[in-house]
Amino acid sequence: MTIAQPRHLLDGSHRRMFIGGAWVEAASGQTMETRNPANGVVIATVPRAGKKDIERAVAAARNAFDGPWSRFKPHERQKLLLRIAELFERHWEEICVSDTTDMGLPIARARGNANRVLGMLRYYAGMATALHGQTIDNSLPGDIVSYTRKEPIGVVGAIIPWNAPTAASVWKIGPALATGCTVVLKPSEEAPLTPLLIAELMAEAGVPDGVVNIVTGTGTEAGAPLAEHMGVDKIVFTGSTATGQSIVRASAGNLKRVSLELGGKSPVIVCTDADLERAVPVAAMSVFANSGQICIAGSRLFVARQIHDEFVARLAAYAAGLRIGNGIDPETEIGPLISPRQLQRVEGYLRAGSEEGARLVVGGTRLSQGALAAGNFVAPTVFAGVSDTMRIAREEIFGPVISALPFDTLDEVVRRANDTPYGLAAGVFTRDLATAHQLSRRLQAGSVWVNTYHAIDPAVPFGGYKMSGYGREGGTDHLDEYLNTKGVFIRID
Incomplete structure (x- = not known):
């Protein structure tokens, strides 16, 4: 396949979307801008797709699914995924710069994601056979002889958020390729550029036309038609709980399968015997990483009362020492929020915390001095004196804000930690093995980390309880989400 546009640019130029192996414009001719959140500069324009474009992409995916792609053997899909992994590795710096420029992720953190993303691609390659x-x-x-067959579900519609474009794209596309499905991926309008770069790499790797399609547009104009489309067999979505509920309703038309990874308000529990040298930085970065724009952020910090004040003082000192700036600087530890709209949302929670009586320990302000003036920067923030009923302790903020809450007993903290509509993740810091096992068992969360956080392995299922969604990404459970099971009975007498 000939790539009909130049290699990924971040200079304000126009990008096209990828449908049926071709780079195309929106049927309407409309475009939209994507801006660098560190300085507000327009870095590209992309097509603003609508219903007609979704129909075109789904048709391309269906033709590919029914065509040559259906004749690929498992070992051929495996080789293809390994070629994709090789190209990702070769172009990893380019991918990192794209993520950093488009959504603000500090480039040091982006570079550090290589093992995870490349590991996912190679894990799916292994699972293909x-x-x-x-x-x-x-x-x-x-x-009678009876047996079962595992068969690809068909056309998959994937809708991803802006906070992790590379990992989210691979988490959706990788298992589809491994199982023999085809994909129409709709990236967030806030960060569409890396998925378009990924489409270039997949075309270069030899992915057949129509197997992977990338359609840029808004959630209302492109995402909703994809969720509703009668030709889509499955929807995989990562994003807010409210949007996930809309997708479930939209899926009813043809009862398409749905996997949802939604919001969270994850608890982190620090016991009296915790190693504070380890717990402070890990608990801090469970939230401050990616400026708090992570669904698994451990933003409810429960600290044993005996060590609460010391821990909060150490946490505040750590937060105050973090380097904030443009993510393209390798020294940057905290980058900008994705957009002015998200900045306003986080500032609203900062005001609510103070108005409801929480004590601001550190941060709590927008940073607009010097080079930060044109960006969407908020200082890493810690509130103490927080009650369980405050908005900052109940609602997902998606910003660098920690609420510290003291506790007295394990039974009490388990009850309070589980008192949330969410159940995506949880963290525990303790040196006692029995406490680690007891809390891991009793916490209502899809992932529980003990003396660490953010550990995600391709071989381990990841997903939520309650209103944090259903379905799993990672492990054999993930591949099953893309497969139908068929029972076959043959009479041989």
Whole structure:
């Protein structure tokens, strides 16, 4: 395939979207801007797709699914995924610069994601040849052989957020390629550029036309038609709980399968015996990483009362020492929020925390001095004196804001930690093995980390409880989400 546009640029030029192996404009001819959140500069324009473009992309995906792609053997899909991983590795710096410029992720953190993303691609490559059914003894009359087959579900519609474009794209596309599905991916309008770069790399790797399609547009104009489309067999979505609920309603038309990874308000529990040298930086970066724009942020920090004041003082000192700036600077530890709108949202929570009686320990302000003036920067913030009923302790902020809450007993903290509509993740800091096992068992969360945080492995399922969604990404559970199981009975007497 000939790539009909130059290699990924971040200079204000126009980018096209990728449908059926071709770089195309929106049917309407409309475009939209994407801006660098560190300085507000327009870095590209992209097509503003609508319903007609979604129809075109779904048709391309269906034709590919029914065409040559359906004849790819598992080992051929495996080789393709390994080629993609090689290209990702070769162009990793380019991918990192794209993520940093488009959504603000500090480039040091982006570079550090290489093992995770490349590991996912190579894990899916390994799993492509490990998908199989089983033979089953049965008690039916006559001589009947029965077995099951695992078959690709079909056309997958994937809708991803702006806070992790590379990882989110691979988490959706990788298992689809491994299982033999095709994909229409709708990236966030806030950060569409890395998925378009990924489309270039996949075309270069030899992914057949129509197997992977990238459609840029808004959630209302492109995401909703994708969720509703009768030709889509499955929707995978990462984003807010409210949007996830809308997707479930939209999926009812053809009862398409749905996997949702939604919001969170994750608890982190620091016990009296915790190693504070380890716990302080890990608890801090469980929230401050990516400027708090992570669904698994451990933003409810429960600290044993005996060590609460010391821990909060150490946490505040750590937060005050973090380097804030443009993510393209390798020394930057905290980058900008994605947009002025998100900045206003976070500032609203900062005001609410103070108005409801929480004590501001550190941060709590927008940073607009010097080079930060044109960006969407908020200082890493810690509130103490927080009650469980305050908005900052109940609602997902998606910003660098920690609420510190003291506790007295394990039974009490488990009850309070679970008293949330969410259940995506949780953290525990303790040196006692029995406490670690007890809390891991009792916390209602899809992932529990002990003496660490943010550890995500391609082989381990990830997903939520309650209103944090359903379905899993990672592990064999992930591949099953993209497969149908067929029972076959053959009478041989």
